[in-house]
Amino acid sequence: MNKILYVNHKQLLNPSISQLLLEFSHHDWYQFIKLFHYNQGIDSHYIRTGKNTLPFKNKLGNSVPDYNPKFDLPFGQITDQRCIQLNKTHNCKPKMILWSGGVDSTVVVSSILKNITAEDRKNIHIACNRISIYEYPEFYYKHIEPNFHVIDSTGIELNQDLLSQYYIIDGEPADQLFVAGVGQNILFSDPDSLNNNIRNNPDQLIGILSRLIDKEFAHWHYETMLENINSTDIPVESYYDFFWWHAFNIAWDSICLRSLASQSDHSTAAVQSYRDNFIHWYNTPEYQQWAMNNRINNKCDISRISGNKLSAKQYIHDYTGDAYYFWFKLKLYSTGHQRKQYVAPWFCLLEDYTRLYLDRDLDRILELLPEHVQ
Amino acid sequence: MEKYFSSGLPEHPALPHIGLYNPVFDCFLITVGNEELAWDLKFLLSSRYSLYPMYLNTADNYQEIEIGNHNCQLWTATNARSINLLREFFDTPIGVCNLLTPVVEENLNIDLEVEKEWALLCLFWLTKISRFRLMQPHYTRADSNLNRFLEVSNLGYKVNLHQDEEKQILKLLYLGRDFTQVAKEIEVIGQVFNE
Numbered sequence: 001m002n003k004i005l006y007v008n009h010k011q012l013l014n015p016s017i018s019q020l021l022l023e024f025s026h027h028d029w030y031q032f033i034k035l036f037h038y039n040q041g042i043d044s045h046y047i048r049t050g051k052n053t054l055p056f057k058n059k060l061g062n063s064v065p066d067y068n069p070k071f072d073l074p075f076g077q078i079t080d081q082r083c084i085q086l087n088k089t090h091n092c093k094p095k096m097i098l099w100s101g102g103v104d105s106t107v108v109v110s111s112i113l114k115n116i117t118a119e120d121r122k123n124i125h126i127a128c129n130r131i132s133i134y135e136y137p138e139f140y141y142k143h144i145e146p147n148f149h150v151i152d153s154t155g156i157e158l159n160q161d162l163l164s165q166y167y168i169i170d171g172e173p174a175d176q177l178f179v180a181g182v183g184q185n186i187l188f189s190d191p192d193s194l195n196n197n198i199r200n201n202p203d204q205l206i207g208i209l210s211r212l213i214d215k216e217f218a219h220w221h222y223e224t225m226l227e228n229i230n231s232t233d234i235p236v237e238s239y240y241d242f243f244w245w246h247a248f249n250i251a252w253d254s255i256c257l258r259s260l261a262s263q264s265d266h267s268t269a270a271v272q273s274y275r276d277n278f279i280h281w282y283n284t285p286e287y288q289q290w291a292m293n294n295r296i297n298n299k300c301d302i303s304r305i306s307g308n309k310l311s312a313k314q315y316i317h318d319y320t321g322d323a324y325y326f327w328f329k330l331k332l333y334s335t336g337h338q339r340k341q342y343v344a345p346w347f348c349l350l351e352d353y354t355r356l357y358l359d360r361d362l363d364r365i366l367e368l369l370p371e372h373v374q
Numbered sequence: 375m376e377k378y379f380s381s382g383l384p385e386h387p388a389l390p391h392i393g394l395y396n397p398v399f400d401c402f403l404i405t406v407g408n409e410e411l412a413w414d415l416k417f418l419l420s421s422r423y424s425l426y427p428m429y430l431n432t433a434d435n436y437q438e439i440e441i442g443n444h445n446c447q448l449w450t451a452t453n454a455r456s457i458n459l460l461r462e463f464f465d466t467p468i469g470v471c472n473l474l475t476p477v478v479e480e481n482l483n484i485d486l487e488v489e490k491e492w493a494l495l496c497l498f499w500l501t502k503i504s505r506f507r508l509m510q511p512h513y514t515r516a517d518s519n520l521n522r523f524l525e526v527s528n529l530g531y532k533v534n535l536h537q538d539e540e541k542q543i544l545k546l547l548y549l550g551r552d553f554t555q556v557a558k559e560i561e562v563i564g565q566v567f568n569e
Contacts, residue, residue: 131463137421137549306398324551328398328423330459 004372005059006257006349009033009044014358017347017369031217042254043261049249051231053224056372059351060253064292065285067234071293075311076318078286083111086169086279087120096166098153099128099144101135103309103316103329104171108281110319113143125166127153135332138322159265163277172280173255175331176247177291178309179240194240198226205239234292244295248288256280261345271353306330348372378491378498378557382406382443384431391436392468393446394425394493395454399486401477402446404493405430409468411500418496421548422489426457428469439474443494447486450477488553495557496547499564503540506567510535536566 010033011017032045047054049064073081086095097112099105112124126148133140144150158168193204202222209218229236229245236245259278263270294311306328317326346355347365356365384391384407392412393402403425406412412427419425428451430441441449451471458466520526543560550556 134417134420134463141549324422330397330424332424332459332463 002350002352002354002368003059004348004368005351006046006253007044007056007369007372008345008347011345011347011358016358016362017365031213042251042258044254045250046253047228047250048252049232049234050228052374053228054250055374057374058253060257062253062256062283064234064249065288067232067292068289069293071289073286073290075290075294076315078284078290079107079111079315080115081286082281082284083108083115087116090167090279091123094123094125094166096125096127096151096162096168098168098170099126099132100171101128101132101139102171102332103312104174104282106136106139106171106316106325107174107312108169108171109139109144109148110316113147114319118147121147122149125149125151127151127156129154136325136329138325139316139320143320158259158263158274158278160270160273163273167277167279169279169281170259172258172282173252174282174309174312176252176255177282177287178312179244179247194238196239197237198222198229198239198242199237202226205242208239241295244291248291252283256283257349260349266346266355268353271349271355275353378494380443380494380497380501382446382497384408390429391431391441392427393430393441393449393451393471394419395428395451395457395469396423396425397454397457397459398423399447399477399489400450400454401486402428402430402441402449403486403490404497405441405443405446406497411497411504412468414500415493415496418500418544418547419493422492424459426454426459426469428454428457428471430471430474433471433474435474436471441474443490447490448477449474451475492553495553499543499547499560502564502567503543506536539563539566 013030013033044056045054046056046058046060048058048062052058097105097108099109109126112121116124126144128140128144128150129152132153156162162168190208193208196204198205206215206218206222209221212218213221225242225246228249229242234245236242260271260274263274308331313326313329317323345357347358347361348356348368350356350368356368358365382391382405389407390409391405391407392409393405394412394416395401396403403419404415406415409427416425416427430436433439433451439449451469452473452475453471454469457469542563546556546560546563
């Protein structure tokens with residue numbers, strides 16, 4: 001029987017669904033969904049490694065590689081290797097890079113400029129919009145405009161035509177390698193707490209979480225995460241680590257499926273095409289090993305508001321020499337500027353890539369959902 | 375710096391006084407006396423760093439401090455770090471300072487004085503171009519408002535006068551990095567605004 005692969009948690013507030021999930025009240029789901037605020041833009045929480053302490057089974061297969069404490073490849077070397085490797089393995093059609101002007105996708109473009117010949121670059125196009133240019137004008141005018149064919153990404157749709165024409169590459173899931181976005185801002189507003197130990201000093205952490213969700217649920221979230229953390233051998237010790245872990249272990253899968261939400265073609269072939277042709281640059285075992293082994297260095301950086309993603313900024317700086325971007329670039333809500341056409345949100349994705357909708361497929365959802373719940 | 379210095383104070387004490395807050399330096403880089411200029415300056419400097427406009431005169435201790443471009447880099451606001459930094463290019467409202475407080479010096483490899491000098495250069499030229507526009511013969515606010523849709527520019531409305539020079543100057547200020555070179559280049563282009 002076809003099983004549920006992934007549920008869009010934002011739709012769990014629907015009363016016809018919440019009656020099935022008796023362990024969680026409507027209020028609990030509401031709090032659960034508010035947690036998305038510190039991993040903005042994600043639809044769902046799925047645990048990738050360790051004891052699954054959340055309500056749903058994870059069958060997506062984006063597993064965390066076994067932790068190797070001896071892994072010592074630097075960020076720059078991993079990035080160069082990723083670029084060279086992708087150029088070898090994905091060369092049967094042009095590539096389109098989604099450039100937002102932010103750090104993650106600028107690393108991708110810098111890497112291409114550094115590692116790929118001008119001849120090979122003819123098959124690489126840059127998709128961006130006006131906000132991308134506002135976000136990093138110097139890079140656009142000095143490095144993108146003279147070297148690439150530029151495509152307007154405004155309202156771009158990830159339909160099958162586009163996905164058959166190009167390999168599309170984005171700068172995800174990079175926020176999940178670092179602590180970024182709202183998680184970073186929360187910690188920055190309380191920088192003295194970054195190095196506090198999550199086990200010895202939980203009260204202040206629960207207090208920080210309580211700025212987002214009610215205290216009782218913050219406590220539940222802390223305990224749930226701690227149980228999961230304690231079941232792995234990956235060192236997660238500080239408040240900084242805690243926020244990183246949430247992004248790394250729980251938000252990763254949702255980020256990798258996020259762009260599916262804007263597909264207006266809801267066929268199973270469209271999902272297959274997305275899985276085959278949409279490449280998330282940072283979704284590799286090497287970047288994940290790097291993240292698991294390099295948080296101590298990044299922790300020092302994050303005490304300064306523009307100190308996030310310093311390894312990535314260093315990579316860009318080594319190519320461009322632009323000190324302003326290195327010292328001052330802040331995390332912005334880049335994806336919020338994308339003009340998205342309204343696509344009715346699907347409730348879940350099945351193993352054969354069928355999408356089910358609450359209004360159309362409720363009976364089938366009610367039949368399949370209990371198996372997906374732990 | 376003296377050539378391009380302006381106090382950044384409003385023309386009348388009842389008018390708003392706005393500081394452009396830099397979250398990395400955690401201080402106000404520059405101040406201006408009207409909202410329009412604050413937004414123009416914020417975006418002109420956005421190629422270097424994010425700046426967030428905040429009303430200074432709402433601070434409880436505003437009168438005591440006499441903040442302006444001579445000393446704003448020494449001051450921050452107690453609530454400045456609660457700004458939503460993620461939404462720089464969204465149309466967010468101007469922030470409101472609760473209380474001004476001295477900055478704690480940080481060891482950054484960027485010279486704040488150099489940045490201030492650049493910001494003052496930008497302010498100087500924005501102000502100069504704006505005054506030039508206002509001084510144009512026959513120019514009124516009615517022109518500025520009504521001609522947006524009436525399109526009567528062929529009847530003596532000269533808002534486009536020296537628009538190419540204005541674009542060149544603003545692009546140099548937006549993308550430029552070398553103060554001496556850019557200031558010199560703009561002096562030549564900007565002569566038309568002395569008329």
